[in-house]
Each structure stands twice: as C-alpha cells, then as structure tokens.
Amino acid sequence: MSDRRRLTRRHALGLTAGLGLASVAPSVTLPASAGSTSSLSASTADLSASAWSAYPKGRRPRLLNVLTEDSLSLPERTLATTLQGLLARRGSESLYLNLPSLGYQFWLDDLVSRYGVRTRPGDLWKTVSRSRVSGYVLFRTGTPSVNVATTLAGVTGAVAVEESLEALAIRHGLRKVLDVRDKDERWVVDNYWHRVRHDVAVEQRADIAERMRDYVTMAGTLAFFDGNSAFRAEVVGALDDDATVIGWGDASEGEDTFIGPNSDAGVKAIPADHARNLSVLSGITEARLSQRGGGGGRALEPDPNAHYVTFLITDGDNIQWMLGDFPTDQRWFGSPHRGRVNLGWGISPSLIDLAPSVMRWYYDRSVKDRWVVGPSGGGYMYPSRYPARALEKHTSSLARSMARADLSAVQIIDFDSFPDTRLWSTYLKHREIDGLIYLEYSRYDSHKGKVVWAEGKPVISARTMLWDGLPGADEASVTAELNSAVRNPRSTAGYSVVLWHAWSKSVDDVMTVVNGLAPHVKVIPPDTLVKMVGKYARP
Numbered sequence: 001m002s003d004r005r006r007l008t009r010r011h012a013l014g015l016t017a018g019l020g021l022a023s024v025a026p027s028v029t030l031p032a033s034a035g036s037t038s039s040l041s042a043s044t045a046d047l048s049a050s051a052w053s054a055y056p057k058g059r060r061p062r063l064l065n066v067l068t069e070d071s072l073s074l075p076e077r078t079l080a081t082t083l084q085g086l087l088a089r090r091g092s093e094s095l096y097l098n099l100p101s102l103g104y105q106f107w108l109d110d111l112v113s114r115y116g117v118r119t120r121p122g123d124l125w126k127t128v129s130r131s132r133v134s135g136y137v138l139f140r141t142g143t144p145s146v147n148v149a150t151t152l153a154g155v156t157g158a159v160a161v162e163e164s165l166e167a168l169a170i171r172h173g174l175r176k177v178l179d180v181r182d183k184d185e186r187w188v189v190d191n192y193w194h195r196v197r198h199d200v201a202v203e204q205r206a207d208i209a210e211r212m213r214d215y216v217t218m219a220g221t222l223a224f225f226d227g228n229s230a231f232r233a234e235v236v237g238a239l240d241d242d243a244t245v246i247g248w249g250d251a252s253e254g255e256d257t258f259i260g261p262n263s264d265a266g267v268k269a270i271p272a273d274h275a276r277n278l279s280v281l282s283g284i285t286e287a288r289l290s291q292r293g294g295g296g297g298r299a300l301e302p303d304p305n306a307h308y309v310t311f312l313i314t315d316g317d318n319i320q321w322m323l324g325d326f327p328t329d330q331r332w333f334g335s336p337h338r339g340r341v342n343l344g345w346g347i348s349p350s351l352i353d354l355a356p357s358v359m360r361w362y363y364d365r366s367v368k369d370r371w372v373v374g375p376s377g378g379g380y381m382y383p384s385r386y387p388a389r390a391l392e393k394h395t396s397s398l399a400r401s402m403a404r405a406d407l408s409a410v411q412i413i414d415f416d417s418f419p420d421t422r423l424w425s426t427y428l429k430h431r432e433i434d435g436l437i438y439l440e441y442s443r444y445d446s447h448k449g450k451v452v453w454a455e456g457k458p459v460i461s462a463r464t465m466l467w468d469g470l471p472g473a474d475e476a477s478v479t480a481e482l483n484s485a486v487r488n489p490r491s492t493a494g495y496s497v498v499l500w501h502a503w504s505k506s507v508d509d510v511m512t513v514v515n516g517l518a519p520h521v522k523v524i525p526p527d528t529l530v531k532m533v534g535k536y537a538r539p
Contacts, residue, residue, distance in 0.1 A: 054378070054397055055353040056200065056219035058283035059091020065122030066108065069097045069210070072124065075162035077210030078146060080124055082153040082160040085217025086133055088279035093130065095122060097210065097276050103327045107281060110361050115284060128172050135177035136161035136169050144184040146206050147223040150213045151188050152178055154220040155195050185224040186231055196222045199240045203247035204273055211274050212247055218279035228257050237265045241390040242397065244379055248273040256441065259380055266390025268379025270350055274320040278354055286356035291406045293366030294342050297527035299535045302489035309482055309496040310526040311510050312437065316346015316374030316411070323358060335507035339367035341514050343507070344526035346374035346411055349401035359405065370525035373402060375413040375439065377427070384417035391426050399430035408434040409530040415441050418461060424454040435460060435530035437497055443470065444499050451492040451533065458533045463496040466513070468504035475509055479516040487520055492537045495529055
C-alpha cells in the first residue's frame, strides 16, 4: 500500500464522509459511528427493532432451511454461509448450518420451541434459486480471494462462489459480478474501504471455508487475515475507537502479539473464528436477560469464622466455545456434577446482541452457576494499553451491556497494571460494575489475592489457580492453601478467587478441591464474593 493510501484514522474519516452503499439493500439502516456517517446505511441488517445493540444484527428468521454442515463440500459451505448472511438481512427464509454433536442443535431446538421459528430440511441449490440473489463473486480456494469474495458479497449483494462451482452456479441462474481470484485483502482496502463498516471487522484465515462468513456478509464488514504484518496493523489502526475485531489472529508467537497492537489502537477482540450461524442467532432480540442461579449474586451475611472462596473459569470471552462444545462437554457446562456447588463462569456481554437466545439458554439452565464478564470487558484487550478516549467509550458501552445481561463483575487481563487505580476508575465509576477480578498475564495469581480500591469498589486479584503443570496449581496444593487461609470476612485476606484453567482443568478437578475443603471454607459465586468484599472487607 502506498503512503497515499495509508490507513490512518484521519484518512478513514476522510474516505467515509458522504459515501454510502446505495447499491446494496438500500432499505437497510445502520447507525452512524465514529469514522463513518449514517449514509453507510446499507451494509448490514435493519436494527430498528434493537437500536440499543452494540453490534450489527440480522433480522428475526421465520423459516430455516437446515443443512448438516458435513453434508456440504467446503466450496458449498462458503456459498451457503454468504447466502445465509444475505438472507439474514431480510429475516424471512434463511439457512442454518447444523453440527448436531455440538451446541448448534441446542440453539436450533431453542429457536423452534421458544421463538417459534419453523424449520425444514434444506437443499442448498433450491434455496439459492428461491433467494432472489442473482450474482456471484468468483474466488479460488487456498488463496486470500475467499476473504475478498466474502467481503464483497456483503458489498454487492452477491454470493461467494468457488471456481469449481461456477458452472453449477450459472446453471442456477447466477451471473458473475466480480472475479477476484487474483485479489487479496490489500486490494479490497484500497478499493472498498469506504464501503465496509469501521466499527466491526472479522479476522479469519483463508483456510476456514464457512465460519463467520455469514456474519461478514450480513453485517457488511471486512474479512481479512495477514498474520501480524504491518498491513494488519494499518487495518486495525484505521478502525473506529473501541471497534471490535471478531475472529482470531495469528497466535503462533503468543496471543499478545496481536492483542497488544489491537489494544494500542483502541480495538478489542472477540474470539470467534470457529463460530457459525451468528447472522441467524443475532436476529433474535432480547432487551434484557436475568441470571437465575447461584442465589442471585447477593452479598451474604458474613460468618466471622469463615473463609470465602469462589471458583471461576478462564477464557469466558470465547464465543465460538460458548456456541460449540462448551454446553456438551463434560469438562465444562455439560458436566454431570454442575449444580452441586456454586461455580463461576465467564461470558462475553456481546452475546446479548450476537446470540441472545444462547445467553438466555445458559441462564435458564444455571442452577448454582453465576456469570461474570470475561476479559477484559466488551472484548479481549489490555486496558493499560487502550487509549484513554477509547477506554472511556469501551467502559460506557460495557456498562450498558452488563445492565442488559444482568452482569455485575468483570475479569481483567493485563500486564503489570494491578496497582493503577486511576485505570480501574474508568470501569468502576459506572454503577453497573461492582468490582473487577484481576489476572496478571503471566501468571494469573501473581498478586496472591491482594485487593486495591477505586471509586470505593474492589479490584481483586486471583489468590491461586488450578492449571495443569504449574507449581502450586494442582488440586492438593490449592486445597491446602484454602484450608489454611485467613478466617476473617472483614479483611480482604478472608476471600479467595481461584481461577481454573479451561483447557487443562475441568469441573471434576474443581470438585476434587471442593470435596477436600475444611468446613469453615465456604464456596460462593464470584459476583457474591465481589459484593461481599466491597461491602464488608477492609485492607
């Protein structure tokens, strides 16, 4: 990219002024955002029914043509998902790609039983013929052109067709709109930046044929992937303050290699590169949801001879996990032991917009489960590296989402910023946020349960953790540490947050610790612990 086309925020503001997408779904209206104008109106679905949404949403579906994902070839999946995204702009008949062994069967059944959505067995090419979509963008497997085609499907209202399907597409009445087989994301940015959203982008590898591509097309976002290159940094730097990159970057050298630059640019990430059907799931609207389990997260009357502990899972910001095997796998929410003890789970507040029926499903099935916001709020970022203006915008939006989703505590991941109470005031000045749970990037329990205060509210560090292979993070060590901890709920030392690592530990491992606790160690939900520390404890 030449210097003339460098994607600074200033350049982005100049590009978008007065330019719209009148050629694509002109009846659709999109809210204005920083770096764009209301004339960017046609790049996503109509939000008139949910003007409070922080994310673009599809329209509510009435009929879903259900296709089992593995019944389609990879090129057919790309076609199907871009068609799904276009249909989600209308909200009548759409597609649903099912994976019956994962949570997607639950979400489909819930759409039918709770929201009255009708279903029928799907036929991809019959749906293409009924769709009134008339054009296709031609791409080639194994090249960045799949991201180009996915992006331009949203811009042009055409589907993405891999070259092996071109003859079949023509037989079904589609005409070629663009041939992008020799194009990459840099070409898209140079030529179409003014025609995509700047508050949301999707980071997706070219070798993933179907996932997130429906949402790209529905929302009118840029789909891109370029490792941790200078070009990627330019794209992220050109997005709006507190924009969201949905998907996942190149973590081969650590996730901080791209979350750090995101944070410096004032951009958060939502892990979602394996998510399906967001264009459909986002079509459901819930103004507010309420948690039902775990005693309501109220502050208990403290037992003066008790030590209070909460067990909180890591990685709750990961929505692809929440949609996929999190509800079915016995290590996690699918555990037969869940409900025997108060457990803390992280969740992304973005689900109140991106998949509210899924969030409601989890809340309805929570027995002694309570939910807190996953790191570090509205998405994964490092608050100490976020520009001040972007952080103000982030925490304001976060507080609104937390109120709608009945969430009151936030996990934070950051580097060496635990004592920075001015930073935490940006979060805690909002009445919706009762407190923060701080995790040092490495290792999470470095501060051993210390508490700092901002706005009269606590920032509580993890005292210990369950993590396979780390010293002191095995079940026996954690049990011993909790049994010998201070018994005094009037002191911050009378409380412990135990982080359990989602990928190396399970509910069974947590229960091993719980079953070994002395009677004076009382297990409570994480939001209850935050409220009790704030109400009763002193340093």
